[in-house]
Amino acid sequence: MITIKILRLILLMSGLIFLLTVPVMAQAPAETEKVDLNLQLFPAYYPNELIPGQNNPTFIEVRNNGSIVLNNIRFSAIVPDDWVVEFNPSILETLTSGSSYTVDVNIIPPASANDQDYTITLVAEAEETRTVNTLYLRVENSFSLWAWVGLGIGALVVIAFIIVFLRFGR
Secondary structure (H helix, E strand, C coil), X not given: CEEEEEEEEEEEXXXXXXXXXXXXXXXXXXXXXXXXXXXXEECCCCCCEECCCCCEXXXXXXXXXXXXXXEEEEEEEECCCCCEEEEECCEEEEECCCCEEEEEEEEECCCCCCCCEEEEEEEEECCCCEEEEEEEEEECCCCCHHHHHHHHHHHHHHHHHHHHHHHHCC
């Protein structure tokens, strides 16, 4: 609120001059409240290759870029069937303007997940706003069928060399 004082106000009444000081109250235009919740996955090189059936930890940073306090921020994920995404904490009570908070995220694809690309959407939803972040992830089994076939062929070749060496002596 701004107070402006007018120091000299001259009134002419019946030939007399009055000097008055009149306080005037003026209000500055109200700032509009800005709601801006930002959800960013860290590290920027998030683990885009996941191992099925195992914990794949990462974290997200939730930032309030707005001008009001955000309350009851809930975290959830839209995932393929049988996938599990855990948030710690799963609810953030308040996030003041200009501040940020780090939330741990654990992504667990099912042990039966195929080697392919998947899409996961992380959601942060407050009473005042909602924001989403989409991740593109790839499941990589540590040993696929072709890895076992390759190991089998390699073992057969080694055994063949041992037999040839023992049989012919050189």
